[in-house]
Each structure stands twice: as structure tokens, then as C-alpha cells.
Amino acid sequence: MPDAIQSAPIAPPAIIALIGLGQMGLPMAARLILAGFQVHGADPSETARALFEQGGGKAFADAAQAAKGASAIITMLPNGKIVRDVLLGANGIAPRLPKGTLIIDMSSSAPTDTTSLAAELAPFGLPLLDAPVSGGVKRAIDGSLAIMAGGPEVEVERAGPILQAMGKSIFATGPTGSGHAMKALNNYVSAAGLIAASEALLVGRSFGLKPDTIVDVLNASTGRNNSTEVKMKPFVISEAFNSGFSFALMAKDLRIAADLATHLGLGIPQIAAVARLWEEAKGKLKPDADHTEIYRYLAEAFDNGPVQG
Ligand code: NAD
Numbered sequence: 163m164p165d166a167i168q169s170a171p172i173a174p175p176a177i178i179a180l181i182g183l184g185q186m187g188l189p190m191a192a193r194l195i196l197a198g199f200q201v202h203g204a205d206p207s208e209t210a211r212a213l214f215e216q217g218g219g220k221a222f223a224d225a226a227q228a229a230k231g232a233s234a235i236i237t238m239l240p241n242g243k244i245v246r247d248v249l250l251g252a253n254g255i256a257p258r259l260p261k262g263t264l265i266i267d268m269s270s271s272a273p274t275d276t277t278s279l280a281a282e283l284a285p286f287g288l289p290l291l292d293a294p295v296s297g298g299v300k301r302a303i304d305g306s307l308a309i310m311a312g313g314p315e316v317e318v319e320r321a322g323p324i325l326q327a328m329g330k331s332i333f334a335t336g337p338t339g340s341g342h343a344m345k346a347l348n349n350y351v352s353a354a355g356l357i358a359a360s361e362a363l364l365v366g367r368s369f370g371l372k373p374d375t376i377v378d379v380l381n382a383s384t385g386r387n388n389s390t391e392v393k394m395k396p397f398v399i400s401e402a403f404n405s406g407f408s409f410a411l412m413a414k415d416l417r418i419a420a421d422l423a424t425h426l427g428l429g430i431p432q433i434a435a436v437a438r439l440w441e442e443a444k445g446k447l448k449p450d451a452d453h454t455e456i457y458r459y460l461a462e463a464f465d466n467g468p469v470q471g
Contacts (some may be wrong), residue, residue, distance in 0.1 A: 168262040169319075171320055172320055172321065175198055176234070177200045177232045178194055178199045178202070178232060178235075179202045179228040179235045180194070180201055180236045181203075181205075181225045181235065181237045182469060186263075186268075187210075188217070189299060190219065190328050191309075191418050194327050194357065195218045200220070201219045202220050202231075204228035204232075205221070227331055234263065234264040234265070234266055234321065235263060235264070235265050236266045237266070237267045237268065237269055238265065240340075241269065242267070245269055250283075251425060257286060262287060263416040264317060265283060266290075266321055267292050270294045270415050272341050273292070273422060274310075274421075276339040280339075289314065290443055290458070291311055291312065291318065291423070292339060293321065294306040294310060295310075298405060304322065308329055309331070309332045310335045310341040311334050311335060312336060312341030312342065312343075345415070346415050346418040347422075349416065350416060352388060353416055355389045356453070358387070359377075359380065359393075360398065360461075361460060362459055373399045374399065375393075377399065398457045403455050404451065405454050409452060410451075411453070420433045420436075
């Protein structure tokens with residue numbers, strides 16, 4: 163149980179509460195369990211809770227129950243509004259947590275909301291780290307995520323064993339909110355790369371190039387990027403569209419990146435254009451579409467054909 167002043171790293175077998183057992187939360191919890199932490203998970207989804215218990219965790223429908231005895235609370239939720247609600251909403255857990263409990267928001271939240279959240283948690287004696295991740299489900303499973311941690315250095319150090327259990331590259335990015343800013347910028351670059359690769363595939367195919375040849379040449383050439391390397395063949399050319407990262411979550415990240423540029427008074431045209439394209443496409447695709455379905459949207463938009471499918 164945390165005291166008022168904490169500085170020692172939070173190490174196994176400490177209890178960690180992980181709120182949000184979705185595509186990412188589940189495998190991240192599995193890495194924490196593997197490292198020797200006792201993990202309490204909370205999620206409204208019965209299926210998610212059952213999967214979590216099969217993996218050795220202790221599941222709760224209620225975040226407050228999961229948080230009992232925890233030294234740190236990790237949130238891995240769809241967005242920062244839900245994170246705030248879990249902590250400070252009508253049934254928020256923050257007022258019930260012992261002072262010094264470390265809150266780590268690993269969701270991809272908006273950096274300006276994160277700085278406000280840190281200020282709201284401070285009177286409860288609850289330090290906040292923003293520590294979003296990159297690498298997708300595959301790297302969550304093998305514990306090799308990139309983690310960008312924003313917040314006081316002492317708290318980044320305290321979170322060290324927790325973050326090391328889930329990630330391979332851990333960056334202290336600076337003050338509170340800087341991790342979330344970095345994450346939104348990363349996903350802008352990632353989405354722009356996916357759009358470029360998708361458009362090259364569409365044009366190349368129309369010209370008569372074989373899809374696999376296009377990707378093989380890009381991967382051996384200067385056009386190589388993360389999408390050409392890990393997304394185009396398994397998820398796009400195969401038409402599986404099942405990367406595990408939803409279209410809606412990517413649209414949210416791009417909106418955060420575009421809003422950040424606007425907030426800073428920067429009229430950056432490509433960030434705004436990519437965010438707009440993603441929003442338009444989201445309106446045409448099914449609500450549970452995978453983010454790699456931007457290819458389907460672009461393909462059908464080229465032909466003016468139906469997109470919902
Ligand atoms: P997901 O939709 O699969 O999982 C979210 C989980 O949160 C769901 O199981 C949902 O039931 C649960 N949830 C919703 N409200 C809740 C509440 N009030 N209390 C407890 N649980 C609640 O999403 P995901 O793909 O795991 O992504 C989670 C976060 O990580 C998002 O912010 C996303 O942008 C980010 N992210 C995702 C990926 C990816 O590849 N999927 C990669 C990097 C970052």
C-alpha cells in the first residue's frame with residue numbers, strides 16, 4: 163500500500179491495477195504478470211475479464227475494486243475523456259486512492275487534457291505519468307513496445323520496473339503531456355506513411371505491377387516505412403484488415419495531432435489534411451473497421467464505388 167511520499171521503484175510482487183483489458187491492455191497485463199507483478203484488471207467486458215483471468219490475472223468489473231492495494235494504476239482506455247471519468251468522474255476512484263499511488267495513463271490521450279488531469283489529481287496526492295505506447299498488438303505480446311513517458315523524472319524512475327516489463331525502448335520525453343504529444347505525432351507520421359504506401363499500391367496495381375513486387379521493391383528501397391514492412395502484405399494485400407488497431411482510434415490520434423498544431427498556432431497543412439481524410443473515411447467505413455482499411459477507402463474513393471462493404 164503506498165505511503166504519502168514514495169521514491170523507490172515499484173517492483174514485483176507489487177499490485178498493479180490495469181484498467182482497460184482490450185487489444186493492448188490484455189497482452190500488456192500478461193507481460194506484467196510474467197515479470198512477477200500481481201495484476202488486478204478491470205473492464206466492463208465479460209469476455210475481456212475471462213481472457214484476463216485465464217492469463218493469471220484477478221479481474222473486476224469495477225475499477226475501484228481492482229485498485230484496492232495497488233501501488234500503481236495503469237489506464238489503457240480508448241481516450242483521455244474515459245481516463246478522466248474513471249479517475250475523477252461521478253464514481254471516480256481518485257478520491258479513494260492512498261496518497262502516492264502512481265497513475266500511469268498508457269492510453270493515447272490528448273496532451274492538453276493530460277496536463278489538466280495532472281493538476282486535478284495533485285490535490286489528492288496522486289502523481290500522473292503519461293506513458294503511451296507504440297508497436298501494436300504484436301509488440302505488446304512480446305514485450306517490446308516503445309514507451310514514451312512524460313512527467314516528473316522521479317515518477318518515471320519509480321515506474322521503471324513496470325515500464326520495462328512491457329517495453330523495450332523507454333524514453334523519458336519531458337514534462338507531463340510530452341509523452342502523449344509524442345505519441346500523437348508518431349501516429350501522424352505512421353498514418354501518413356500508410357496513406358503513401360496505399361496510394362503507391364493502388365497506382366502500381368492499375369499500371370499492372372504485382373502487389374507483392376511493389377512492396378518488395380519499396381522494402382529494399384528508400385520508400386520503405388513501417389507500413390510497407392509490417393502492414394501491407396499481412397493486412398492489406400491479403401485483405402485480412404485485422405491488425406488489431408481500430409480505424410476510430412487512429413482517427414482520434416490524428417485529431418489530437420492536428421489539434422496540437424492548432425493549439426500551438428501552427429498552420430501545418432499535412433497534419434490537418436490527414437486528420438480530415440481519416441474523419442471523412444471514418445464516416446463511410448463500418449464502426450469496427452481496422453485502421454488498415456484506409457486502403458479500402460482510398461481504393462473505392464478512386465472508383466467512386468461503395469465503401470461500407
Ligand atoms: P480496445 O478498444 O481494444 O480496448 C479498450 C478497452 O477499454 C475495452 O476492452 C473496453 O471495454 C475498455 N473500457 C472502456 N471503458 C472502460 C471503463 N470505463 N473502465 C474500464 N474499461 C473500459 O482499445 P486498444 O486497441 O486496446 O487501445 C487502448 C488504447 O491504446 C487507446 O488509447 C489506443 O489509441 C492506444 N493504442 C492502441 C494500439 C493498438 O494497436 N491497438 C497501439 C498503441 C496505442
